[in-house]
Amino acid sequence: MNDPVDLTPLRTALETDDLDGYLIDADASDSDQRYVSGFTAPDPYQTLVTQDGVHLLVSGLEYGRAESEAAADSVSRLSGYDYHEHRAKHGPYGGKLHTLAAFLADHDVEFVAVPRSFPTGTADGLREQGLTVTVESEGIIEEIRATKTPWEVNQIRATQQANEAAMATAERLIASAEINDDGLVLDGTPLTSERVKEEIEVTLLRHGCGLDETIVACAADGADPHDRGSGQLTANDLIVIDIFPQDKETGYFGDMTRTFVRGEPSEEMTRRYEVTQEAYEAGLEAVEPGVTGEAVHDVVCDVIEDAGYETLRSDPTAETGFIHSTGHGVGLAVHEEPRVSPSGGELEPGHVISIEPGLYDPAVGGVRIEDLVVVTEDGYENLTEYRVGLEPVAE
Amino acid sequence: MNDPVDLTPLRTALETDDLDGYLIDADASDSDQRYVSGFTAPDPYQTLVTQDGVHLLVSGLEYGRAESEAAADSVSRLSGYDYHEHRAKHGPYGGKLHTLAAFLADHDVEFVAVPRSFPTGTADGLREQGLTVTVESEGIIEEIRATKTPWEVNQIRATQQANEAAMATAERLIASAEINDDGLVLDGTPLTSERVKEEIEVTLLRHGCGLDETIVACAADGADPHDRGSGQLTANDLIVIDIFPQDKETGYFGDMTRTFVRGEPSEEMTRRYEVTQEAYEAGLEAVEPGVTGEAVHDVVCDVIEDAGYETLRSDPTAETGFIHSTGHGVGLAVHEEPRVSPSGGELEPGHVISIEPGLYDPAVGGVRIEDLVVVTEDGYENLTEYRVGLEPVAE
Incomplete structure (x- = not known):
């Protein structure tokens, strides 16, 4: 197992900018995602860094493996935030966006930083639900990874x-x-x-x-x-x-x-x-x-x-x-x-x-x-x- | 060589929604990018679909290969839109965003559709320069690819x-x-x-x-x-x-x-x-x-x-x-x-x-x-x- 990753520079930057968290929405081919989550999956999953920990949101299919393998303080599955209800109401994509918003609310995240590569569909979908999404443009994770x-x-x-x-x-x-x-x-x-x-x-x-x-x-x-x-x-x-x-x-x-x-x-x-x-x-x-x-x-x-x-x-x-x-x-x-x-x-x-x-x-x-x-x-x-x-x- | 790709459904959708173009900003591991551009490169490049053609924006390094290989009506290089000047003024990342805005202006694109996976950094960067960026959420390209x-x-x-x-x-x-x-x-x-x-x-x-x-x-x-x-x-x-x-x-x-x-x-x-x-x-x-x-x-x-x-x-x-x-x-x-x-x-x-x-x-x-x-x-x-x-x- 890898040594724990030191995300202090990221947390300091979040605090300075009055941001509640940093969110990655990517599959494990994204090096930052792989590094921060300590997990790999072929489909996109979400990793949230807050002052109190690293929190993963994954599909039910990946939940067991994420629980045992990921370098996270908590792992949640979509169904834990009423994905099936959201999906019935908003379709598969909109349902995921509402589930993600519920996950962020659960972690008291309203102002969130994202990497440059963060999907615009997710960013705009969260904005429509009242979150403030700003792009972290310094590449802090890449700097930590160095x-x-x-x-x-x-x-x-x-x-x-x-x-x-x-x-x-x-x-x-x-x-x-x-x-x-x-x-x-x-x-x-x-x-x-x-x-x-x-x-x-x-x-x-x-x-x-x-x-x-x-x-x-x-x-x-x-x-x-x-x-x-x-x-x-x-x-x-x-x-x-x-x-x-x-x-x-x-x-x-x-x-x-x-x-x-x-x-x-x-x-x-x-x-x-x-x-x-x-x-x-x-x-x-x-x-x-x-x-x-x-x-x-x-x-x-x-x-x-x-x-x-x-x-x-x-x-x-x-x-x-x-x-x-x-x-x-x-x-x-x-x-x-x-x-x-x-x-x-x-x-x-x-x-x-x-x-x-x-x-x-x-x-x-x-x-x-x-x-x-x-x-x-x-x-x-x-x-x-x-x-x-x-x-x-x-x- | 592949047969030409038929992007009619995309162009019809652009017309219906009063959009000037559809923009992809991704490397060739993105299947839609590879499909529409008919080109592969390990670093992100930009593909613009308008009513009059498919237009690529690539680095000088990829220009020669893109000219001969891509399924595009035109290929431009960053330096063709004053990248070096933009870079001197705005840094490497901001410089690219200004170069991309100039490329879009050159193709008369002001209202642009992007895929869900489009980088938020690029979307927000274009918005700051006055463009209107909307997410195409039907997956039209994936439908064409079927x-x-x-x-x-x-x-x-x-x-x-x-x-x-x-x-x-x-x-x-x-x-x-x-x-x-x-x-x-x-x-x-x-x-x-x-x-x-x-x-x-x-x-x-x-x-x-x-x-x-x-x-x-x-x-x-x-x-x-x-x-x-x-x-x-x-x-x-x-x-x-x-x-x-x-x-x-x-x-x-x-x-x-x-x-x-x-x-x-x-x-x-x-x-x-x-x-x-x-x-x-x-x-x-x-x-x-x-x-x-x-x-x-x-x-x-x-x-x-x-x-x-x-x-x-x-x-x-x-x-x-x-x-x-x-x-x-x-x-x-x-x-x-x-x-x-x-x-x-x-x-x-x-x-x-x-x-x-x-x-x-x-x-x-x-x-x-x-x-x-x-x-x-x-x-x-x-x-x-x-x-x-x-x-x-x-x-």
Whole structure:
């Protein structure tokens, strides 16, 4: 079980703004919902945070499981607030809105804050029943989520271990491939980006993780950080592999990138790899509490600019060089707070961040090296145990 | 490429209500967004339907892909409406709201309808800029989505074929298992629900499909239609396997259920299987245009009640017997319109529905048989080619 979540900053904000509660209406694919409720369900349910606790409203179908699993001080079911009567009078949707209003009244909530993503249908439906609904636009929950409990760090570490197995699968395939005129070939058939991705996903699945997308991008494809890659992998070209799986059980993500060349890298490829590795090491060394994400990003940019490459810092319109930020928080979402970018604030113990410098040019290809680390009291701990090296090894 | 989507019912409703447009603000995990835009992106983007077309607003990052892939009459990027200036003045979030308002003004939209799920942050942000935002609460898009184009039917059929391969994997594992005192054993290790689910998922993945959850529920687990199942499978017990994969490329779902017993089913198990099969066949035969989902459900309930089992029709509080509805629409969502239930309206050609009667009792286990069919001009076509039979076959 997760450690209890500390919602003090949210409660302080509610008090300051004279609000009675904070309401989430979403299914568990919403990271804030999952985090605050400590519960997952495929259909929307409601989580209310008040000064005195966290209160869930769920369907009868989910009630038993919510009672035993949710990190809530109370769990109510729709029928506990006369859902069937409301439904008979107002239809299924209107009935739910009236049931929700009764649940809020029961918790003395009249002025309620909601996240930006809160459904307008629910907000307007509550307003029609006399409640005051205001949007909380600071993203307080996301800010709370940025600092991980030791339990959360362990979940992320576990996902990252599955990720290491998946990366090893990909590296082995590339190292084992033969080279013919068209590119890489394995067991007599072309080794494509799609084939490597499939084996990555099977490995993750065998470790209890899933993914929506993964990047295996060769040559010019890899020079666009958002290209997922496709087609046969080619020899003597940079291959960027970026894997960000999610544990199916806990919901926590991992994130790692390595870059390989099967065959002979050009001198420029090797140089870019070395510069990226230097920037990655400098970035890691800069991570400690009190340092800002911006400062870490600056250290990385310094290394890259000193080597003669462009960054978005040296030229905001750059299309080659280091054209993204240094990193981002990872947790129940693959991109979350804090940022390791020009807008990144102070790092704190418990922040889990990626450090992922890269160098891109369609004429050369892409290089990116990425680890996931947790900020500790006096520096950082690397949650990633995977060799850095341009040449793929089959072992 | 998909056939063009017919948004006439939406446009008629907009005209009737004197509204200038319908706006979706969601990422492509929202089925309506994916359907109307013909585009997928991991971050929210905006789709506007007016009388003269479908208009997308996307980030610069997605612009090129949206231009070539989206089913839109126009694609704009944020920077086309001075996003950088708005952002400098109002911050990243406020800047987007002002950019969106400029995009709407450019399309002469002042009175705008939005779905229930539309983000309150965006709705209130537009209202502050003088727009009138009203929630469209009829679910018109979901209603339009219920009728599939021939292209869509082919996508669903393709997913269902992957599903058949996955079901065959599961059936083969169960048929090949040995039986010892604890239950089913394969290759010397217990054959668990989890192990069967993993092999189902690997098979789906090899066919380009993924899934969030699947059901392999044995004995009493299978008597709760919402239990996903866990632990070692046992001999002489009913095993319900319900698989609902989604194609990773097209987004269309399949859905199928079979029930097996490894070993000797009891007489009551066999009888329940036969009654369920009879209800399933009667339900299928009832499917044709003009018949209501309610009528199909009634035919299924008739068979089950005539055999002496309870249904929610004969007793709305029943906890054993046939305790769910007969079926539901399947498309970009695994549960969508139309319903084959007491509230189900007229079936129309192009509706894709499941027919899935079942019988449940913790003392006996669960039985469910489910196929996916498309309503045709004069009846239905079954999109599922998978043998019905209680005894698993290894072949």
